[in-house]
């Protein structure tokens with residue numbers, strides 16, 4: 766049976782000289798920095814096509830671990846959105862929410878890792894975050910004796926509606 770998501774997905778892969786190296790059963794993907802293979806579910810629905818297009822985006826945009834990964838996640842989602850437009854596919858609300866959630870998640874991670882300034886393109890997503898206190902601990906060894914010190918850590922979490930996490 767002809768599936769429009771499959772034909773568009775195949776076209777996209779071919780255009781960028783890529784293939785699916787690992788077929789994911791779950792709704793998540795990954796784009797290794799090296800090689801021409803990506804990990805993605807087969808594009809059979811709007812959701813799985815969005816994941817495939819996102820991972821193709823990472824490769825097409827040359828994301829290789831250098832630069833801010835939260836910005837790369839944003840760019841890969843923009844690339845995926847462009848593919849929906851280009852093939853004339855409507856984007857279901859669920860897919861859009863999942864993309865927004867994914868970008869906000871990347872921003873939260875970056876802030877939790879100490880990023881000070883929110884990049885301009887990510888500023889609208891800051892409102893999807895709130896801060897939460899959690900317990901952290903630090904183990905110190907002195908004279909062969911380990912002591913644990915507990916302290917409160919303020920971290921960012923995403924509060925908005927979402928789907929499954931993708932890398």
Ligand SMILES: [Zn+2]
Nearest residue numbers: 838841931932
């Ligand atoms: Zn990604």
